[in-house]
Amino acid sequence: MAPTAGGQYHWISEFSPRGAQKILSYLVGWLTVFGWQVGLASVSYAAALQIESFAILVNPDITFQGWHATLFTIAIALMAVVFNTILVEKLPQLEFVVLILHVAAYIAFEVVLLTMGPQSSPQEVFEQWTNENGWPNLSTAVLVGEFELRDIRHFAMS
Amino acid sequence: MVGAAAVNFSISFLMLLTVLFRAGDIDAALNSRTGQPYIEILLNTTGSTAGTAVMVAYITLSLMFCAVNIATTGSRQLFSFARDKGLPFSRFLSKVST
Numbered sequence: 001m002a003p004t005a006g007g008q009y010h011w012i013s014e015f016s017p018r019g020a021q022k023i024l025s026y027l028v029g030w031l032t033v034f035g036w037q038v039g040l041a042s043v044s045y046a047a048a049l050q051i052e053s054f055a056i057l058v059n060p061d062i063t064f065q066g067w068h069a070t071l072f073t074i075a076i077a078l079m080a081v082v083f084n085t086i087l088v089e090k091l092p093q094l095e096f097v098v099l100i101l102h103v104a105a106y107i108a109f110e111v112v113l114l115t116m117g118p119q120s121s122p123q124e125v126f127e128q129w130t131n132e133n134g135w136p137n138l139s140t141a142v143l144v145g146e147f148e149l150r151d152i153r154h155f156a157m158s
Numbered sequence: 159m160v161g162a163a164a165v166n167f168s169i170s171f172l173m174l175l176t177v178l179f180r181a182g183d184i185d186a187a188l189n190s191r192t193g194q195p196y197i198e199i200l201l202n203t204t205g206s207t208a209g210t211a212v213m214v215a216y217i218t219l220s221l222m223f224c225a226v227n228i229a230t231t232g233s234r235q236l237f238s239f240a241r242d243k244g245l246p247f248s249r250f251l252s253k254v255s256t
Contacts, residue, residue: 005238029244036232043228047221053192054214057207060191076222080229091230098223105216106169112213113176117203125178 008032040077048072 004010009029016024048069055062083091135141181187182202190198200210240251 005234006242007235007238009239009242009244026244029239029242033232033235033239033245036228036235040225040228040232043221043225047218047225049193050214050218050221053194053197054211054218056192057197057201057214058211076225077229079222080225083226084229084233091226094223094226098220101216102220105220106173109213110173110176112209113180113203117180117205118182120179120181124181125175130184 040080041073044073044076044080045069047076 006029009025009032012028013021013025051072052064052069055064083094129138131138131141133141133144135144177196177199180203181199186202187195187198192198194214197210197214200213201207204210204213236245237252237254239245240248245251
């Protein structure tokens with residue numbers, strides 16, 4: 001494995017036919033660079049929505065306007081930049097603490113979910129399919145749902 | 159690298175199954191007043207607002223650190239592509255200051 005921060009666009013260049021190397025690598029480079037930039041916006045927005053949900057959970061009377069989420073999103077993205085610039089020397093320690101917290105929380109979530117609460121039947125889990133958003137057929141609904149599934153995986157695994 | 163993906167998939171799948179077995183009333187979850195179906199599932203499972211609040215607080219925190227990590231990766235990706243002269247202002251973007 002060659003050490004490269006380029007990732008996908010580097011390997012696309014390695015593995016594509018000689019004539020297409022440049023153009024494919026260039027396109028994938030733009031896609032990944034943009035993908036990561038936009039990813040910061042979308043995960044900051046996701047975190048902003050969690051802040052609002054948390055507030056509604058503890059205080060059901062609270063209401064939020066759209067621009068509240070915008071301000072939360074900007075604040076979280078700014079925090080991410082601060083940790084990568086001014087506080088960058090503390091980043092490795094922070095990552096270590098978060099790693100420990102993350103593994104511990106995974107176990108805690110599993111234990112809580114496995115031991116408490118009502119249980120659905122295996123029929124409901126494995127045999128019940130729903131398509132409530134008006135997609136023409138189940139296959140389309142499943143494929144569109146992939147995007148949502150990736151978000152859930154983000155919540156559980158990130 | 160393949161091993162990491164396999165482990166990641168396995169523990170994700172375990173969590174997915176766990177949540178599905180605790181999902182309860184899907185419609186109630188989808189119409190959660192918090193706007194997040196998973197919070198309704200946690201509420202339904204733990205039966206405690208305080209307990210759920212702790213779990214949601216952790217997930218919020220975790221997503222914030224996710225933003226920190228994405229900024230780390232994103233900036234390196236940007237730097238790398240600029241170093242290979244793929245972007246406008248590549249010379250400026252690929253400069254590393256100490």
